[in-house]
Amino acid sequence: MNHPILETARQQVLEQGIGLTEAQLVDVLRLPDDALPAALELAHQVRLRHCGEDVEVEGIISIKTGGCPEDCHFCSQSGVFDSPVRGVWLDIPELVKAAKETAATGATEFCIVAAVRGPDIKLLNQVRFAIGRIREEVDINIACSLGMLTRQQVDQLASWGVHRYNHNLETARSYFPQVVTTHTYEERLETCAMVKDAGMELCCGALIGMGETLEQRAELAAQLAALEPHEVPLNFLNPRPGTPLGHQDVMDGKDALRAIAAFRLAMPRTVLRYAGGRELTLGDLGTREGLLGGINAVIVGNYLTTLGRPADADLNLLVDLNMPIKELQRTL
Amino acid sequence: MTDRGTQRAAGPYCGLCGKPANGETHDGGGLPPSDTHLKCARLLMLEPPRFCVACGRRQKVQVSPQGWWASCSRHGMTVSG
């Protein structure tokens, strides 16, 4: 028998393409385990109808690792905590090599990430140079994630051909002050708004399993939906040694799957990407269930400071599931 | 391909937590071997080695989509296999 919220979602989200409200999302997140397969199946149908069957594949790389002045309590790259991650700058040839390897997997997206509050001139110069070199040698879309931006920096990145910019909300507004104290939610929203104004695609993600309540998880999904991002990368906390959240338990796999379904039902048309922590939280079986439960994009291979499943494991899974990899679209 | 935690365990120190690999203190006196690092070994499937297995120093580590390298100031570079 179907749960009432799933009947509502079928009408509202699947048929009309209208995402669930915050209160409705709480109901999805509270569904009992025996309703989970039906929730995932509905989320999958929503994704197929409103996004299509393609899966967008992306590789990410850290151009500047560690030593960040911010204090995001989940992050091993914050210089505020006693984490084993040391500062490293990646050189351009290595970056180009990584872009080539990423493109060889069939990925259409390559995201250059730096652990900073916002970029300084040195970093922007390095990024600009890297973009030029990648363009010369590799056919792939380039995205960036360089922290909070000024208007001028947003315009610079857009003019260099950065087509998408990542800046996460991470958690609900009501929980944010417990996770980050060195900048505000509003500052994050400002960067997100400027990115959209400049015509770049906004990639704005979530990190769940940090001790937030189900209500706060629903709040986050609704706050993301209100931003209408092109993409939402969904991360699950991988507790990092030395950080304030280092002793947090790994999130329950079923709760993670409920969240996947809920995020899809909140945002029927958004690219919903599997990002960090899924290996730990969901394992191989859960990875498959998520791809059949609303996810339509993956990060292949490793993350910024941790390792992922081998790219082949994900690519073979897509073949098994009969899901085509999204092709590079030339819009220029 | 990424080296998923094979030879990284081979050394007097644990690549994940940087402590002596067999539970010994390496100060001349020894403690019985422990299984403290079994969890570390498992976690090294999803982590690059942050500590040098030869000396326990913290390494510089760069992760890329298809691999990683780690560099110890004394013992040089290890690259994923």
Ligand code: SF4
């Ligand atoms: S701003 Fe980014 S790199 Fe810096 S501590 Fe926060 S999450 Fe980590």
Ligand SMILES: [Zn+2]
């Ligand atoms: Zn250890």
Ligand SMILES: [Zn+2]
């Ligand atoms: Zn060493």
